[in-house]
Amino acid sequence: DSRYGLQAGVYTNNLGLALYAADELQVGGVLINDIPTFxxxxxxxxxxxxxxxxREGVKYAIxxxxxxxxxxxxR
Structure with missing residues (x-):
């Protein structure tokens, strides 16, 4: 319910649950089992x-x- 949505980190041993969370989270990026500053x-x-x-990154800067x-x- 946050008005922000930069990045998220999801920690779990259940890959299916992690992918479900990635689908449901309204954020720009989801890192599974890592911190969202990577x-x-x-x-x-x-x-x-x-x-x-x-977005930031080489492609987007160009x-x-x-x-x-x-x-x-x-012709």
Whole structure:
């Protein structure tokens, strides 16, 4: 019921329960059996609800600095 949804950590020996929790949690990322501060550059990191807009990470930074343009040539 939180208005925030950045990251969550789920600790359990039951993988099915962990995956169910991951489906149900309204957050930007779920780490199973690890703390939700773990991240590497290629992982999308961000939240939902009032925990920010968009994602951080190499791919997302490039997308932020790039303007997509479609060019079609009929020969």
């Amino acid at each position: 991240r590497v550059d290629h992982m999308p990191y961000g939240g939902v609800k009032e925990s920010g807009i968009g 997308e932020e600095m790039t303007e997509l343009k479609l060019v079609i040539v009929k």
